[in-house]
Amino acid sequence: xxxxxxxxxxxxxxxxxxxxxxxxxxxxxxxEKTSIRNIAEKIEYSPATIYLYYKDKDELLYDVQGQAxxxxxxxxxxxxxxxxxxxxxxxxxLTYVRFGKNNPELxxxxxxxxxxxxxxxxxxxxxxGHDSFGFLVQCISDCIEKKLIRYDDxxxxxxxxxxxxxxxxxxxxxxxFKVMDMDEDSIAAAIEKSVQEYLKLIKN
Amino acid sequence: xxxxxxxxxxxxxxxxxxxxxxxxxxxxxxxEKTSIRNIAEKIEYSPATIYLYYKDKDELLYDVQGQAxxxxxxxxxxxxxxxxxxxxxxxxxLTYVRFGKNNPELxxxxxxxxxxxxxxxxxxxxxxGHDSFGFLVQCISDCIEKKLIRYDDxxxxxxxxxxxxxxxxxxxxxxxFKVMDMDEDSIAAAIEKSVQEYLKLIKN
DNA sequence: TTGGTTTTCTGAACAGTGTTCATTATATTT
DNA sequence: AAATATAATGAACACTGTTCAGAAAACCAA
Numbered sequence: 346x347x348x349x350x351x352x353x354x355x356x357x358x359x360x361x362x363x364x365x366x367x368x369x370x371x372x373x374x375x376x377e378k379t380s381i382r383n384i385a386e387k388i389e390y391s392p393a394t395i396y397l398y399y400k401d402k403d404e405l406l407y408d409v410q411g412q413a414x415x416x417x418x419x420x421x422x423x424x425x426x427x428x429x430x431x432x433x434x435x436x437x438x439l440t441y442v443r444f445g446k447n448n449p450e451l452x453x454x455x456x457x458x459x460x461x462x463x464x465x466x467x468x469x470x471x472x473x474g475h476d477s478f479g480f481l482v483q484c485i486s487d488c489i490e491k492k493l494i495r496y497d498d499x500x501x502x503x504x505x506x507x508x509x510x511x512x513x514x515x516x517x518x519x520x521x522f523k524v525m526d527m528d529e530d531s532i533a534a535a536i537e538k539s540v541q542e543y544l545k546l547i548k549n
Numbered sequence: 550x551x552x553x554x555x556x557x558x559x560x561x562x563x564x565x566x567x568x569x570x571x572x573x574x575x576x577x578x579x580x581e582k583t584s585i586r587n588i589a590e591k592i593e594y595s596p597a598t599i600y601l602y603y604k605d606k607d608e609l610l611y612d613v614q615g616q617a618x619x620x621x622x623x624x625x626x627x628x629x630x631x632x633x634x635x636x637x638x639x640x641x642x643l644t645y646v647r648f649g650k651n652n653p654e655l656x657x658x659x660x661x662x663x664x665x666x667x668x669x670x671x672x673x674x675x676x677x678g679h680d681s682f683g684f685l686v687q688c689i690s691d692c693i694e695k696k697l698i699r700y701d702d703x704x705x706x707x708x709x710x711x712x713x714x715x716x717x718x719x720x721x722x723x724x725x726f727k728v729m730d731m732d733e734d735s736i737a738a739a740i741e742k743s744v745q746e747y748l749k750l751i752k753n
Numbered sequence: 754t755t756g757g758t759t760t761t762c763t764g765a766a767c768a769g770t771g772t773t774c775a776t777t778a779t780a781t782t783t
Numbered sequence: 784a785a786a787t788a789t790a791a792t793g794a795a796c797a798c799t800g801t802t803c804a805g806a807a808a809a810c811c812a813a
Contacts, residue, residue: 381800391763393802402800457661462724474728495750498742500729505713505743511720512712520666524678525704538702539709546699546750585771595792597773606771 360398362388364408371409375450376458406454406461411473413451418476420444425480430487431494431548437481438510438540445514446533452518456511481507494547502547509543564602566592568612575613579654580662607667610658614665615677617655622680624648629684634691635698635752641685642714642744649718650737656722660715685711698751706751713747 366387370379381402385392399405425436445452454461455474465471485502488494496502513536516522522532570591574583585606589596603609629640649656658665659678669675689706692698700706717740720726726736 380798382798392800393763394761396801397761456720456725457723459723462727465724465727470730471725471727474725478728496746500731501739501742501746504717504726504729504739505747508716508720508743509709509713510716512714512716513708515719516660516712516715519661519663520669521660521675521678522708523666523669523675524682525708526674527704535705535708538705539712542700542705543709584769586769596771597793598791600772601790 356398360408363395363398363405364412367405367409368412371450371454376453403460403463406458407464407473410454410461413448413455414473414477416448416451417441417444417455418480421477421480425484430484430491431544433484434488434494434506435540435544437484438506438544439537441510442514442536442540445518449518452514457515457518478503478507493549495549496547506543506547510540513539560602564612567599567602567609568616571609571613572616575654575658580657607664610662610665611668611677614658617652617659618677618681620652620655621645621648621659622684625681625684629688634688634695635748637688638692638698638710639744639748641688642710642748643741645714646718646740646744649722653722656718661719661722682707682711697753699753700751710747710751714744717743 363384366384367379370384370387374383381395382392384405385395395405399408420440421437424440425433427433427436461473462471482499482503485494485496485506486499489496489499489502494502496505517532517536525532527535567588570588571583574588574591578587585599586596588609589599599609603612624644625641628644629637631637631640665677666675686703686707689698689700689710690703693700693703693706698706700709721736721740729736731739
């Protein structure tokens with residue numbers, strides 16, 4: 346024994362190699378260019394080999410999404426550190442919105458693209474988003490406990506805060522704000538202003 | 550004379566035929582199944598023929614998007630009729646959110662999918678969304694004028710209202726609310742609740 | 754070391770996509 | 784009827800995800 350364990354380790358390592366190549370490709374070339382064939386070429390294997398380690402592309406994208414969420418979690422833990430829950434909520438929202446603007450391809454995979462969620466038919470819970478969402482819920486829970494915001498239901502508040510943030514980011518990423526004749530910078534400013542205004546609204 | 554005009558009419562008619570087939574296909578089979586080849590088969594023409602009337606698929610999807618927006622405009626004009634601006638704003642938001650739930654494929658094309666916005670590189674303004682957005686802006690403008698809401702900037706308010714609505718709809722359509730262990734019905738209820746809570750927040 | 758077994762890998766194919774272009778068919782004009 | 788202009792298409796190109804029979808490599812026992 347030890348040998349079957351090494352086999353297992355090799356399998357995990359290979360999955361890691363595939364996923365890392367996919368992540369890199371995602372960051373450098375975007376979703377469109379991240380094909381099984383391109384990933385295979387990058388790790389110098391045949392495209393068919395990838396299917397020995399991942400059931401399909403969706404499963405691979407699910408792991409890539411996991412990596413992306415680790416980056417968001419890290420950003421939260423770095424930038425949303427205030428002791429004041431309401432101030433922390435502001436930090437969370439701004440971090441979220443800026444993460445979307447600075448990592449459009451990752452944001453796509455995390456919150457917009459269908460593919461990675463297709464594995465959910467077999468899975469019970471979407472664990473990739475668990476930590477990030479938990480971070481938000483904890484903050485809102487603190488706010489409500491100290492009666493700092495006008496929401497009383499944690500879940501409704503979390504849903505709303507997240508939706509406001511996601512709405513702003515995703516409409517921008519998908520160019521729908523072109524319905525207003527504003528230049529790029531004005532839109533970016535308006536998004537941050539909208540976050541600030543929303544925070545003012547919910548403050549008690 | 551007469552004959553070149555008829556040619557022109559024929560050209561427009563053909564574009565219409567192609568677009569109608571695409572719309573139908575979109576509603577019946579969804580975005581994924583709406584391929585140039587499938588559309589061509591439906592109208593009994595060769596795939597190459599479509600390219601005599603549409604520069605590329607994006608341009609065709611832009612027209613399909615236009616049709617989708619007419620449906621949304623119609624829904625607004627039917628359901629958001631209250632004389633009270635704040636009540637009308639509620640009707641607008643609920644109509645929007647329900648439109649998304651009931652017409653997921655159309656909503657995708659209108660607000661999520663990249664493709665139809667690619668024509669914007671040549672175009673100056675996104676006229677498809679103009680009327681719907683105008684309807685919202687008018688309502689918010691009325692609200693602000695009568696000091697019924699806590700926003701003072703029309704554009705920021707419109708951006709925020711829209712983003713809240715879109716955030717709720719799109720996160721739901723893309724299954725991201727699976728991060729909370731709620732069943733389908735609870736999520737639907739939570740979305741409408743979030744709209745109501747948001748309206749409460751912005752009311753003066 | 755040899756031979757047999759198991760695991761790992763790949764080339765080729767399938768069915769699909771958007772798109773282009775030379776060629777054919779159809780109208781229109783002379 | 785012949786020449787010209789317009790409209791339509793078949794076939795190809797370069798992609799995509801995915802499958803599978805067969806080749807290569809790794810492992811194990813004699």
